[in-house]
Amino acid sequence: MVQYEHKVQYYETDKMGVVHHSNYIRWFEECRVDTMEKEGYSYQRMEKEGIICPVVSVSCKYVSMTEFGETVVVFPKVEKFNGVRLALSYVVKNKETGEIRCTGESSHCFLNAKGNPANLKKINPECYEMFEKLQKKTSL
Numbered sequence: 001m002v003q004y005e006h007k008v009q010y011y012e013t014d015k016m017g018v019v020h021h022s023n024y025i026r027w028f029e030e031c032r033v034d035t036m037e038k039e040g041y042s043y044q045r046m047e048k049e050g051i052i053c054p055v056v057s058v059s060c061k062y063v064s065m066t067e068f069g070e071t072v073v074v075f076p077k078v079e080k081f082n083g084v085r086l087a088l089s090y091v092v093k094n095k096e097t098g099e100i101r102c103t104g105e106s107s108h109c110f111l112n113a114k115g116n117p118a119n120l121k122k123i124n125p126e127c128y129e130m131f132e133k134l135q136k137k138t139s140l
Helices: 022-038 043-048 125-138
Strands: 004-007 055-062 071-081 085-094 100-109
Touching: 004 022, 022 043, 022 055, 022 071, 022 085, 022 100, 071 125
Parallel strands: none
Antiparallel strands: 004 071, 055 100, 071 085, 085 100
Protein backbone atom coordinates (compact mmCIF):
# COMPACT_ATOMS: atom_id res chain seq x y z
CA MET A 1 0.00 0.00 0.00
CA VAL A 2 1.27 3.45 -0.90
CA GLN A 3 1.54 5.76 2.10
CA TYR A 4 3.49 8.64 3.62
CA GLU A 5 4.15 9.14 7.34
CA HIS A 6 4.45 12.52 9.03
CA LYS A 7 5.13 13.36 12.68
CA VAL A 8 3.34 16.56 13.64
CA GLN A 9 5.76 19.31 14.62
CA TYR A 10 5.10 22.03 17.19
CA TYR A 11 5.34 24.82 14.61
CA GLU A 12 2.47 23.22 12.67
CA THR A 13 0.05 23.80 15.54
CA ASP A 14 -1.91 26.75 16.86
CA LYS A 15 -2.11 28.04 20.41
CA MET A 16 -4.38 25.11 21.35
CA GLY A 17 -1.83 22.52 20.15
CA VAL A 18 -4.03 21.58 17.18
CA VAL A 19 -2.64 21.42 13.64
CA HIS A 20 -3.37 24.57 11.64
CA HIS A 21 -5.60 23.75 8.67
CA SER A 22 -3.06 24.90 6.07
CA ASN A 23 -0.63 22.15 7.02
CA TYR A 24 -2.80 19.36 5.65
CA ILE A 25 -2.34 20.82 2.17
CA ARG A 26 1.43 20.80 2.75
CA TRP A 27 1.23 17.14 3.78
CA PHE A 28 -0.55 16.33 0.53
CA GLU A 29 2.39 17.84 -1.33
CA GLU A 30 4.94 16.03 0.84
CA CYS A 31 3.05 12.83 0.11
CA ARG A 32 3.13 13.40 -3.67
CA VAL A 33 6.87 14.14 -3.66
CA ASP A 34 7.64 11.18 -1.38
CA THR A 35 5.49 8.81 -3.44
CA MET A 36 7.22 9.77 -6.68
CA GLU A 37 10.63 9.24 -5.06
CA LYS A 38 9.57 5.80 -3.82
CA GLU A 39 8.40 4.97 -7.35
CA GLY A 40 11.89 5.78 -8.67
CA TYR A 41 11.04 8.97 -10.55
CA SER A 42 11.55 12.02 -8.36
CA TYR A 43 9.83 15.37 -8.71
CA GLN A 44 13.31 16.93 -9.02
CA ARG A 45 14.13 14.65 -11.95
CA MET A 46 10.84 15.51 -13.64
CA GLU A 47 11.62 19.24 -13.35
CA LYS A 48 15.23 18.76 -14.54
CA GLU A 49 13.78 17.04 -17.59
CA GLY A 50 11.67 20.12 -18.32
CA ILE A 51 8.28 19.08 -16.94
CA ILE A 52 6.41 20.96 -14.24
CA CYS A 53 3.25 19.81 -12.53
CA PRO A 54 1.45 22.76 -10.93
CA VAL A 55 -1.56 22.46 -8.66
CA VAL A 56 -4.74 23.48 -10.47
CA SER A 57 -7.05 22.97 -7.49
CA VAL A 58 -6.92 21.58 -3.97
CA SER A 59 -9.54 20.89 -1.32
CA CYS A 60 -9.58 19.45 2.16
CA LYS A 61 -12.37 18.23 4.42
CA TYR A 62 -11.43 18.26 8.10
CA VAL A 63 -12.86 15.33 10.05
CA SER A 64 -11.11 15.34 13.43
CA MET A 65 -8.32 17.28 15.14
CA THR A 66 -4.66 16.39 14.79
CA GLU A 67 -2.39 17.36 17.66
CA PHE A 68 1.29 18.05 18.29
CA GLY A 69 3.39 14.88 18.57
CA GLU A 70 0.91 12.70 16.71
CA THR A 71 2.06 10.67 13.72
CA VAL A 72 -0.27 10.64 10.75
CA VAL A 73 -0.26 8.47 7.68
CA VAL A 74 -1.33 9.96 4.35
CA PHE A 75 -2.74 7.54 1.80
CA PRO A 76 -2.71 8.91 -1.77
CA LYS A 77 -4.83 7.59 -4.61
CA VAL A 78 -4.50 8.49 -8.28
CA GLU A 79 -8.12 9.11 -9.24
CA LYS A 80 -7.52 10.20 -12.85
CA PHE A 81 -4.49 10.34 -15.09
CA ASN A 82 -4.37 10.83 -18.83
CA GLY A 83 -0.85 12.16 -19.39
CA VAL A 84 -1.99 15.79 -19.47
CA ARG A 85 -3.94 15.99 -16.19
CA LEU A 86 -3.60 14.25 -12.86
CA ALA A 87 -6.16 14.07 -10.04
CA LEU A 88 -5.38 12.61 -6.63
CA SER A 89 -7.30 12.00 -3.44
CA TYR A 90 -5.85 11.69 0.04
CA VAL A 91 -6.91 10.20 3.35
CA VAL A 92 -5.00 11.31 6.45
CA LYS A 93 -5.24 8.97 9.44
CA ASN A 94 -3.79 8.82 12.93
CA LYS A 95 -1.11 6.12 12.69
CA GLU A 96 -1.90 4.63 16.10
CA THR A 97 -5.71 4.62 16.08
CA GLY A 98 -6.54 4.69 12.37
CA GLU A 99 -8.95 7.56 13.00
CA ILE A 100 -9.47 9.71 9.91
CA ARG A 101 -8.20 13.25 10.40
CA CYS A 102 -9.04 14.62 6.97
CA THR A 103 -9.67 13.77 3.35
CA GLY A 104 -8.71 15.83 0.35
CA GLU A 105 -8.16 16.14 -3.35
CA SER A 106 -5.76 17.88 -5.66
CA SER A 107 -5.69 18.26 -9.42
CA HIS A 108 -2.66 19.04 -11.54
CA CYS A 109 -1.63 19.53 -15.12
CA PHE A 110 1.68 18.92 -16.86
CA LEU A 111 3.53 21.77 -18.55
CA ASN A 112 6.75 21.88 -20.54
CA ALA A 113 9.62 24.25 -19.73
CA LYS A 114 7.91 27.02 -21.76
CA GLY A 115 4.77 26.72 -19.66
CA ASN A 116 2.69 25.09 -22.39
CA PRO A 117 0.47 22.05 -21.79
CA ALA A 118 2.43 18.83 -22.20
CA ASN A 119 1.45 15.25 -22.88
CA LEU A 120 3.73 13.02 -20.83
CA LYS A 121 3.12 10.01 -23.05
CA LYS A 122 4.67 11.92 -25.95
CA ILE A 123 7.44 13.91 -24.27
CA ASN A 124 8.46 11.59 -21.42
CA PRO A 125 7.17 8.00 -21.68
CA GLU A 126 9.11 6.89 -18.59
CA CYS A 127 7.42 9.48 -16.38
CA TYR A 128 4.07 8.61 -17.97
CA GLU A 129 4.56 4.92 -17.15
CA MET A 130 5.44 5.75 -13.54
CA PHE A 131 2.11 7.56 -13.08
CA GLU A 132 0.23 4.74 -14.83
CA LYS A 133 1.79 2.17 -12.47
CA LEU A 134 1.02 4.40 -9.51
CA GLN A 135 -2.60 4.64 -10.61
CA LYS A 136 -2.88 0.85 -10.68
CA LYS A 137 -1.10 0.52 -7.32
CA THR A 138 -3.31 3.02 -5.53
CA SER A 139 -6.58 1.72 -6.95
CA LEU A 140 -6.26 -1.56 -5.05
